[in-house]
Amino acid sequence: MSRPRYQDTPSERIPEIETSxxxxxxxxxxxxxxxxxxxxxxKIPILYYHFRMIPGADVTVPVPESYNAFVFPFSGDGTLYTEEGNTSLKEGEMVWFERGQGDVRFSLREDSPSDWQFLLIGGEPVDEPVARYGPFVMNTQEEISQAFYDFHAGKMGAIHS
Incomplete structure (x- = not known):
């Protein structure tokens, strides 16, 4: 297993860019x-972007060909354009992309009644079996059993208040 690690990154340190x-x-x-x-x-290459678009906005974003990705709009509605066509995205609806998608274009109509905010998240698939139970995610049921054993034996450390 990988050793746990943590990065304290205050919101004000997260870079924000603006289109021209x-x-x-x-x-x-x-x-x-x-x-x-x-x-x-x-630890592995990923992308995790938070978009805020105002009416009339249009932007095309590169997504590496080797990545799976998804878009999750959490405020407002907009349009997503891919090689396969366009899709209207409503607040709370998620769209998933398989590898090989490439560039993705997002657009918000000039007459849209509100801004549009969404997340674009993606990364390379691990191409491994996945087993999960409770708080543990491993590759096999045997590894899940070992994780529970290690947890109950106190081998996963402690949080002291």
């Missing part, structure tokens, strides 16, 4: 986009 037209702001939580790199270090 001023209609889209992107917080780069993990990964790199348009030459701006996140301050959070990840």
């Amino acid at each position: 037209d001023g209609k889209t702001k992107i917080r780069v939580i993990a990964g790199e986009v348009f030459g701006t790199k996140a301050v959070i270090e990840t």
